[in-house]
Amino acid sequence: MATVDIHSLEGKVVGKADLDDGVFGIEPSEGAIYQAVKAYRTNQRQGTAATKTRAEVFLSKRKMYRQKGTGRSRAGKASSPIRVGGGVAHGPQPRFYAERLPKRVRQLALKSALSLKASSGDVKVVEDINMDKPQTRTIAELTRAMEIDQARTLLLTDSPDVNVAKSCRNISGMEVRPIGLVCAYDVLLADSVVFTQGALDRAQSIWGGS
Numbered sequence: 001m002a003t004v005d006i007h008s009l010e011g012k013v014v015g016k017a018d019l020d021d022g023v024f025g026i027e028p029s030e031g032a033i034y035q036a037v038k039a040y041r042t043n044q045r046q047g048t049a050a051t052k053t054r055a056e057v058f059l060s061k062r063k064m065y066r067q068k069g070t071g072r073s074r075a076g077k078a079s080s081p082i083r084v085g086g087g088v089a090h091g092p093q094p095r096f097y098a099e100r101l102p103k104r105v106r107q108l109a110l111k112s113a114l115s116l117k118a119s120s121g122d123v124k125v126v127e128d129i130n131m132d133k134p135q136t137r138t139i140a141e142l143t144r145a146m147e148i149d150q151a152r153t154l155l156l157t158d159s160p161d162v163n164v165a166k167s168c169r170n171i172s173g174m175e176v177r178p179i180g181l182v183c184a185y186d187v188l189l190a191d192s193v194v195f196t197q198g199a200l201d202r203a204q205s206i207w208g209g210s
Contacts, residue, residue: 001025002118006197007126009138011145017125017200019118020208028112035101036109036184045097054079054087106183111207113187124148124194128158134166143171146194154190156182158198179203 002024006015019025059079067074081089101109117123124146131138143149152173157164160178168174177186179199187193195203 004123004125007124007142007146009127009129009142011142014127017197019123020204022208023111023204024114024118024123026111026115028116029108030112032105032109033112033184033188035105037188039099039101040183040185042097042099047095047097049092050094051088051091053091054081054089057085057087059085107207109184110182110187113184114193117187117190117193122190122192124192125200126194126196128196128198129161129164131161131163131167134163136167136170139164139167139174140171143174148192148194151191152189153192153194154182154186155194155196156199156203157196158202179206 001021002019003016004019005013006017008014054077057079059077061077061079064075064078065072078086080086114123126142126146129139139155140149143153150173153175155164155168155174155176156179157176158179161176165176168176175186175190179195179202
């Protein structure tokens with residue numbers, strides 16, 4: 001079982017935390033990661049792309065010119081798809097993009113992503129962050145002390161915390177997620193994944209050994 005340092009809000013090492021092998025030490029599944037990333041990106045699509053068919057464009061429906069005697073090729077309505085300004089044949093229409101993965105696949109992908117980060121030393125732990133009001137300086141000094149201020153960082157908290165979220169939103173590259181809403185895509189996108197102690201305990205109690 002691997003261990004990581006626990007940092008105080010000043011960035012000092014104040015203890016050690018064990019990383020459950022069932023969460024941070026599994027053999028990564030490339031298939032599950034692929035499916036999770038594909039599903040996430042698919043679900044971000046709005047599905048509002050649309051074109052007008054030849055029946056929908058606002059053009060005259062009369063024949064453009066007579067069939068014979070002009071020396072030109074035959075032509076029908078100006079709304080024909082082969083005409084500039086005409087309708088579009090087989091163009092995109094609004095549709096609902098949604099892809100839902102089974103719970104086991106989502107968890108396998110998340111644990112695979114966390115295991116990859118843990119194996120490369122990119123999983124960090126800090127003491128629980130309790131703030132009475134938003135304070136960006138506290139978080140900025142913490143990331144600087146942990147030498148992750150130049151990285152894309154994902155901070156995972158035990159539960160939604162408005163003060164922590166507001167403290168992080170003005171820091172470039174910093175994202176905050178409660179542990180119950182994090183997904184494999186979030187973890188893979190980050191250079192460093194920082195858990196609060198409460199978030200780490202909850203993650204290991206939920207996903208450990210499953």
